[in-house]
Amino acid sequence: MSDSVFNENRLRDLIRAVPDWPEPGVMFRDISTLLLSPSGMQMVHEHFAERYQDKGLTHIGALDARGFLLGAPLANTLGLPLVIFRKPGKLPADTIREEYTLEYGTAALEVHTDALNEGDKVVLIDDLIATGGTLLAATKLIRRLNASVVEAAAIIDLPALGGSSKLDNEGIKSFTLTSY
Template sequence: MIFDEFAIKSLIRPIPDFPKKGVIFRDITPLFQSPRAMRMVIDGLVQRYVGSDFTHIGAIESRGFLLGSTMAYELNKPLVLFRKQGKLPADVLSEPYDTEYEQAMLEVHADSLTEGDKVLLIDDIIASGGTFVAAARLIRRMGASIYEVAAIIDLPELEGSQLMQDIGVPTFTLTAFTLNEH
């Protein structure tokens, strides 16, 4: 199946003033409701990473779980979950982060990665980069490295992709939106 960026973008629903005034939330649930679009998204990501030199897929809560679990299955890689505070049952490492609309804590099981592991980090969107930076810090604290950050959407005006590149982490997205694009 050929990747069609216009088809993907047309299924990403803008929700103005959610979760707070001034934010345009990019809702990907319509993508998940379209088997064809979902296949394009997953196939586009799998084709990029098949045969790549990484050891684990890291998925960020919660929409990243949907992408990460499918990618881990397709690429036969272990899946590491990065969750909001209080959701993991074993010993965790924690890292605070800020997004464009909240402050929170990201956690991962302390035994998820070891020195030498390389992680492909997945979520639905790169916005301000706060969540990705927190996950990158957790990965590095375990002695592992970040192979690349991947997402469906980039919001370049919020500078998350630039922030990732500034800390030495390459990024890849399937599409991008300007802040006011509908």
């Protein structure tokens, strides 16, 4: 790993705020501007890699779709397998599914049944923690495969939406680089 130092203010400068999207009254936190900064992404990646190096993990779990952007390089750096949690109908082999509630309906995640084994230890990664539904659904899938979640990680926490509290109530530690 390089000697880059994590700087939360720099990270926040690289995340664009988009007012009234996807609907009036919502302040959307857009990481696409962070993705445009190779040095910003390197800073984020190295911070996650330093946190999870030598923690006894067996897998990195990445959530569809922005979690893939963080999970794949993290798994590569740590030399760990990457488990992907996809929207229904995207995985070709045998899967299990977990439905969860959104603000305006329901959604679901799937994972291959052979992605994890009993005793595996997973850190889940996504771009942000909002209502926590996606991370909780992935956790339920992991537990159904007799594995465990060590931590849920994201770039951004939106604590007013309650997701990190819901994770905590389910015994899932969370870690984020910044919050709004």
